[in-house]
Amino acid sequence: MGDPFHFVDIHSHILPAVDDGARSLEESVSIIKEAVGVGRVKSIVLTPHISVDGIDRLNLICEGFNILCKFVKEMGIDISLHLGAELFLHPELPARITEEKRLTTKGSGKYVLIEMPSYEIPIYAPNVFFEILAHGIIPIWAHPERCYEVMDNYKAVYHYMDNGVLLQINAGSLLGMYGKKVRSTAATLVKNGCGHIMASDVHRADDVKTLLPEAFSHLVKMVGDAKAVDMVLSTPTRIINGF
Amino acid sequence: MELKQILEILWRRKWIIFNTLFAIFFTITIVSLLIIPWYDSTTKILLRKSSASSSALASIGLSSGVSANTTVSDTDRADYLALSVVRPVAEKVISELNVKRERTRARVMRAVPGLKPILKFLGIDINATEEIMTSEDLLDASILSYIFPKPYVSVDQYEETDIIEITATSPVPEQAMQIANAMASIFITEELKRVKEDYSGAREFIDKNIAKAKVEYLEALNAVKEFKEKETVVNLDTEITNDLQLILSFETLLRDLYVSLEETRTKYNKDHPAVIDIENKIAKARELLQKENEVEMMKLPKKVYVYSYLNLAVTVTQDIYNSLLKYQYQLGMAESMALSNIYIVEPAIAPKTDDSKHRSPAIILNMIIAILLGSAFGIGAALLVEYLDDTIKNPEDIKAFKGTTFLGNIFNLKKKDPRLISKADPRFPLREFIRTIRNSIKYTVLDKTLKSIVITSSVEQEGKSFFTANLAVSVANEGKKVIIIDGDMRRPGISNYFNLPKGLGLTNYMVGDTELKDIQLKTDVEGLSIIPTGPIPTDPGKLIESNKMHNLIKDMVTIYDLVIIDTPPVLVASDAIIFGGWTDGSIMIIQSGKASRRHFSDILELIKKANINLIGVVLNKVVSRKISYYYYTYYK
Numbered sequence: 087m088g089d090p091f092h093f094v095d096i097h098s099h100i101l102p103a104v105d106d107g108a109r110s111l112e113e114s115v116s117i118i119k120e121a122v123g124v125g126r127v128k129s130i131v132l133t134p135h136i137s138v139d140g141i142d143r144l145n146l147i148c149e150g151f152n153i154l155c156k157f158v159k160e161m162g163i164d165i166s167l168h169l170g171a172e173l174f175l176h177p178e179l180p181a182r183i184t185e186e187k188r189l190t191t192k193g194s195g196k197y198v199l200i201e202m203p204s205y206e207i208p209i210y211a212p213n214v215f216f217e218i219l220a221h222g223i224i225p226i227w228a229h230p231e232r233c234y235e236v237m238d239n240y241k242a243v244y245h246y247m248d249n250g251v252l253l254q255i256n257a258g259s260l261l262g263m264y265g266k267k268v269r270s271t272a273a274t275l276v277k278n279g280c281g282h283i284m285a286s287d288v289h290r291a292d293d294v295k296t297l298l299p300e301a302f303s304h305l306v307k308m309v310g311d312a313k314a315v316d317m318v319l320s321t322p323t324r325i326i327n328g329f
Numbered sequence: 330m331e332l333k334q335i336l337e338i339l340w341r342r343k344w345i346i347f348n349t350l351f352a353i354f355f356t357i358t359i360v361s362l363l364i365i366p367w368y369d370s371t372t373k374i375l376l377r378k379s380s381a382s383s384s385a386l387a388s389i390g391l392s393s394g395v396s397a398n399t400t401v402s403d404t405d406r407a408d409y410l411a412l413s414v415v416r417p418v419a420e421k422v423i424s425e426l427n428v429k430r431e432r433t434r435a436r437v438m439r440a441v442p443g444l445k446p447i448l449k450f451l452g453i454d455i456n457a458t459e460e461i462m463t464s465e466d467l468l469d470a471s472i473l474s475y476i477f478p479k480p481y482v483s484v485d486q487y488e489e490t491d492i493i494e495i496t497a498t499s500p501v502p503e504q505a506m507q508i509a510n511a512m513a514s515i516f517i518t519e520e521l522k523r524v525k526e527d528y529s530g531a532r533e534f535i536d537k538n539i540a541k542a543k544v545e546y547l548e549a550l551n552a553v554k555e556f557k558e559k560e561t562v563v564n565l566d567t568e569i570t571n572d573l574q575l576i577l578s579f580e581t582l583l584r585d586l587y588v589s590l591e592e593t594r595t596k597y598n599k600d601h602p603a604v605i606d607i608e609n610k611i612a613k614a615r616e617l618l619q620k621e622n623e624v625e626m627m628k629l630p631k632k633v634y635v636y637s638y639l640n641l642a643v644t645v646t647q648d649i650y651n652s653l654l655k656y657q658y659q660l661g662m663a664e665s666m667a668l669s670n671i672y673i674v675e676p677a678i679a680p681k682t683d684d685s686k687h688r689s690p691a692i693i694l695n696m697i698i699a700i701l702l703g704s705a706f707g708i709g710a711a712l713l714v715e716y717l718d719d720t721i722k723n724p725e726d727i728k729a730f731k732g733t734t735f736l737g738n739i740f741n742l743k744k745k746d747p748r749l750i751s752k753a754d755p756r757f758p759l760r761e762f763i764r765t766i767r768n769s770i771k772y773t774v775l776d777k778t779l780k781s782i783v784i785t786s787s788v789e790q791e792g793k794s795f796f797t798a799n800l801a802v803s804v805a806n807e808g809k810k811v812i813i814i815d816g817d818m819r820r821p822g823i824s825n826y827f828n829l830p831k832g833l834g835l836t837n838y839m840v841g842d843t844e845l846k847d848i849q850l851k852t853d854v855e856g857l858s859i860i861p862t863g864p865i866p867t868d869p870g871k872l873i874e875s876n877k878m879h880n881l882i883k884d885m886v887t888i889y890d891l892v893i894i895d896t897p898p899v900l901v902a903s904d905a906i907i908f909g910g911w912t913d914g915s916i917m918i919i920q921s922g923k924a925s926r927r928h929f930s931d932i933l934e935l936i937k938k939a940n941i942n943l944i945g946v947v948l949n950k951v952v953s954r955k956i957s958y959y960y961y962t963y964y965k
Binding site for chain 1: 737738758761762764765768769806807808955956
């Protein structure tokens with residue numbers, strides 16, 4: 087890829103001290119610097135973990151986001167930051183999302199990033215996804231390759247994909263950051279057209295360095311240039327713009 | 330069945346496989362180590378026609394009758410293989426080496442210490458520990474000799490050569506060597522003796538006849554000499570010589586026939602067709618000779634006739650003598666050839682006791698065989714057990730019962746793992762499992778109110794209290810006020826999870842005059858209280874089936890967001906059914922591989938009849954590769 091190429095990252099834990107991601111403002115800034123520099127990222131969605139019983143933290147999160155944005159702007163870093171959330175799957179999730187638009191990506195009420203339990207797909211999952219879709223919101227399933235039921239049988243994602251759920255693969259999965267099994271599952275998903283977006287899911291400054299560019303080269307080998315660019319640029323941009 | 334399913338079964342049944350494997354492996358290994366080892370030692374014998382003799386024969390033009398080829402025919406080789414282990418040879422070896430074997434009863438007595446007096450009582454001789462072997466025993470390897478090794482001999486052809494291997498095995502390396510060598514040398518000696526006997530008849534005849542022919546030849550020479558001294562020399566014309574020559578040829582023929590007759594008689598008796606045939610030929614030749622003599626002699630003057638006859642006698646006797654000498658030489662050659670065509674090319678040596686090549690049982694080989702055998706049997710056993718097993722093992726087994734909701738899995742905790750999620754690391758996998766189950770319950774109940782639930786199991790020890798405690802913590806963590814009532818008055822288990830002092834509890838309130846507020850104990854988990862059982866009553870059923878208990882639950886529901894009641898297993902007591910009737914729903918916990926499908930189906934029937942709302946089933950201690958990997962990743 088030529089120089090002008092850049093990435094759009096829709097899954098990150100950069101917002102300081104709200105989840106298991108960045109622990110301080112300094113760390114947030116250093117992650118952002120790395121992402122912009124070596125990572126060639128132009129646009130990032132900050133997606134802190136939020137569970138159904140933690141929705142009251144949203145105001146705090148928004149405040150933190152505004153502070154970070156201001157800080158980054160003052161430092162003159164060339165990046166656009168957006169706020170979203172990574173929501174843990176819960177039977178009450180559809181109701182909460184419709185009540186609180188800020189849980190969706192950029193608060194646009196178009197896309198929402200959802201995390202499944204890592205062991206199994208629970209019995210309420212199909213219904214939760216269905217209800218969200220029924221409200222005209224498109225759910226994005228975060229790192230399906232890390233769900234053990236998917237590792238066991240990747241075809242478990244078909245039901246969700248067919249209904250319009252987008253699948254977001256972690257860049258680290260393709261690089262083997264979570265082990266061989268996750269890497270092979272990610273590769274299987276991507277090769278079978280079961281990956282719409284690749285994102286960093288970055289938690290620490292060490293993770294981010296060459297994450298997206300390096301995983302991108304793997305992605306190109308698996309799905310070709312056009313589809314790879316689609317997964318790291320076109321589709322994420324569309325999600326941020328809320329189309 | 331898919332490969333994946335088979336692997337899953339094997340994984341689940343891994344302990345059966347390992348146990349079978351180890352049992353077989355250790356049995357074979359220990360037996361291999363314990364049984365008296367035996368050793369083998371081999372003597373190699375070459376079967377060959379002496380090349381030296383052959384070339385000597387060839388040089389005198391005798392190679393046509395006796396082939397100069399030094400290899401042995403297949404039949405000969407087979408003969409030798411059989412001959413080398415015949416009983417007479419074995420008998421000679423036994424008597425020469427005094428080959429003994431330990432008696433089986435002596436070995437058994439050594440292995441089983443208490444056996445001696447019993448055998449003595451039965452009148453069995455217990456003193457003789459050894460016995461001289463019989464030749465059959467030495468040549469026979471029974472299956473029993475793997476356990477009670479004894480000296481044994483076998484023969485084989487060495488690859489595709491004319492070499493015979495005589496292998497002796499014995500618990501004593503030296504004995505193996507001695508027997509192998511003795512077998513070989515005695516076989517060769519016996520073989521040579523046989524060859525010598527074959528030739529001795531012919532030799533005897535020739536020796537006798539050579540002497541006779543020599544005397545006759547000298548006599549004939551002498552007669553001619555005397556005749557010449559007495560008479561003047563006569564010249565015989567050619568015709569006469571020719572006639573005489575004819576007679577001479579008859580005589581030679583006759584003589585040859587006599588030689589062959591004698592030779593044939595050494596082999597066959599007098600009525601044998603070959604003997605009779607030669608006798609007939611002799612009679613015919615005699616007749617012809619007689620006739621010729623009578624005709625020819627009339628024509629000649631007496632003196633000429635006598636002289637010619639004497640000369641003729643010299644020629645004939647000389648010829649016979651020559652041919653006999655030649656035959657004697659030929660016979661000697663053939664004999665020496667026969668004698669030199671088998672010999673030991675490689676004598677046996679005593680194997681070293683640690684020489685695995687010559688030591689049996691081969692422990693390493695047996696161990697490898699044991700591993701293969703053990704794995705095969707283990708996998709077989711695992712599949713058989715799986716086939717015969719009727720227990721509920723995985724979510725699919727529960728989903729197979731129509732109308733039953735599967736709420737989630739719990740994996741088998743390790744010993745060092747915390748039992749309660751409130752005490753565990755935030756990343757501890759159990760948290761997620763409990764949370765998923767909690768959410769599944771919420772999803773299943775939907776909009777209906779769920780203020781009180783009963784937790785029960787099918788049989789004892791399925792992890793009911795463990796699940797109750799963790800579910801309560803999980804709900805309390807959502808900011809709800811939760812209370813657990815330990816309604817299992819038969820085997821109370823809840824208080825163990827919260828480190829509360831044993832003291833007042835449910836029974837004190839039910840029977841005594843303890844106030845309700847005194848038995849609601851706050852735990853260290855925010856929002857979670859428990860009512861422990863208290864002293865165990867003699868008749869829990871009666872306590873439970875009372876209005877006071879019903880009212881207690883009603884009161885608790887007004888105070889707390891959720892009341893969770895831990896009850897005895899359904900198949901143990903009807904307590905769970907009674908409590909179930911007073912609450913919004915019941916949850917059943919089933920331990921994977923414990924309750925049978927039949928039991929589970931009975932329970933479902935029972936619950937249905939009692940009109941109890943079964944929210945769903947939780948599967949505890951699920952064993953699968955997926956879970957193991959998940960767990961492994963956590964600990965990494």
